[in-house]
Structures are given as C-alpha cells and as structure tokens.
Amino acid sequence: MIEVVRAGACVACDICIKVCPTDVFERGADGVPVIARQPDCQTCFMCEANCPTDALYVAPLSGPAPAGSPQADQAALEEAGAFGAYRELIGWGGGRTPGSRLDRNHVFTAMLERGGP
Numbered sequence: 001m002i003e004v005v006r007a008g009a010c011v012a013c014d015i016c017i018k019v020c021p022t023d024v025f026e027r028g029a030d031g032v033p034v035i036a037r038q039p040d041c042q043t044c045f046m047c048e049a050n051c052p053t054d055a056l057y058v059a060p061l062s063g064p065a066p067a068g069s070p071q072a073d074q075a076a077l078e079e080a081g082a083f084g085a086y087r088e089l090i091g092w093g094g095g096r097t098p099g100s101r102l103d104r105n106h107v108f109t110a111m112l113e114r115g116g117p
Ligand code: SF4
Pocket: 001, 002, 019, 020, 021, 022, 023, 024, 025, 040, 041, 042, 043, 044, 045, 046, 047, 048, 058
C-alpha cells in the first residue's frame, strides 16, 4: 500500500493523483498529495512508477504497514535507498533502459528484432 509522500521532493505535478485507479489521493493546499483513502489502495505501484521526482513509496504489502514498520518510515526508506528504486528497476526515467527492452520473452524479442509488432 501507499505509505509515504516525501513532501520535500514533491513538485506538485498532480500525476499521482491522476494515475491512481482508486482515487487514493487528495491534493493538499500546498499541492502536495495527501493519502486520503489508504484502504482503497490496490498496491499497483502506478503512482510510484509515474512520480517524476521519486517522492512516493508504495510498500509491497497488501495491507497497511504495522506500527513502527520501516516500510512506513521515511528516514529508514531514504537510508535504504528505497525511493525511486522501483522506478529504476522498471527502467522509467531519464537515462534508463525500459524494462520491456530487457525482456527475454521470445515473442517480444522477435518483435523488437523486426522493429515492432
Ligand atoms: S499504489 Fe496504485 S492504488 Fe495505491 S495509491 Fe498508488 S496508484 Fe493508487
């Protein structure tokens, strides 16, 4: 579930608010999104993947992180390099190789070799 919004990294672009399929966020008065409906989160990672400044962290849990969990602790997540790690893994963002280009599925590889579907 979505656990952390790093206000200091957010540029108030609204992308996370728009891509969330279950309308979890509300826009705060300062433009920084607020996690308004966490129970509606589907842990789809779309907000984290689309955030251009790595300001969001979605914990790989199907429910809220337990009290005291490092999965909801901004400082612990920063220390672990967790912000932006998923986005880097899938290759989204400047200077990265899209994950689809690394796919070894023979069908996709054949499509790439012939220049498209
Ligand atoms: S993980 Fe998915 S459902 Fe949860 S807040 Fe982000 S976009 Fe919305």
